[in-house]
Amino acid sequence: MKSLLTTLSLCLALCLSGPGLAGGLDPTDFDDPVLEQRYRAMLHELRCTVCQNQSLADSDAGLARDLRRELRDQLRAGATDEQIIDYMVARYGQFVLYRPPLSAATFLLWTGPFILLLIGLAALYLTARKSRQRDEQPIADAAARERARRLLNEGKDA
Secondary structure, three states, rough: OHHHHHHHHHHHHHHHHHHHHOOOOOOOOOHHHHOOOOOOOHHHEEEEEOOOOOOOOOOOOOHHHHHHHOOOOOHHOOOHHHHHHHHHHHHHHHHHEOOOOOOOOOOHHHHHHHHHHHHHHHHHHHHHHHHHHHHOOOOHHHHHHHHHHHHHHHHHHH
C-alpha cells in the first residue's frame, strides 16, 4: 500500500510540474495592454529564421525565443514597429519578414505565382486549340475513302 501511495504521489507531482517545464512559452509581462497587443501582432509579422515557415509566435526554436525576448525589450524601450522591423531586417535579412516589400530581390517571389498561372493557362489553351484542329481535320482524304469503299465492296462480292 505504501508503494502505491508513493507511486501516485510521484505521478501527481509530475503532472503538476508539467506546465512549469513548457519551454516554448515566453512570459509577456506587459503592464500596458496596447504594448502587449503590438507584441502579439509583431510575433505574427516576423518569421523564425531557423524554422522554414513558422512565425515567432509558432516557433519553439532557441533563436525564436531570443528574438521574442529582443522584441519585448525593444517594445519596452519605446521603439516603434518600424524601428523594430528595420533592426530585425538589418540583422537577419528580409527573410525574417513574412511579407517582404516588393523590390528587385523579391520581384520573383511576388510575381512568380502569377507567371506560373499564365504559363499554365497558355499551355491549356494551346493544347485545347491543337485538339480542336485535329478534330476538324478529316481522317482521310477523298481518294483514301474511295479506296476503302472499293475494298469493302469487293469483300461483299466475294
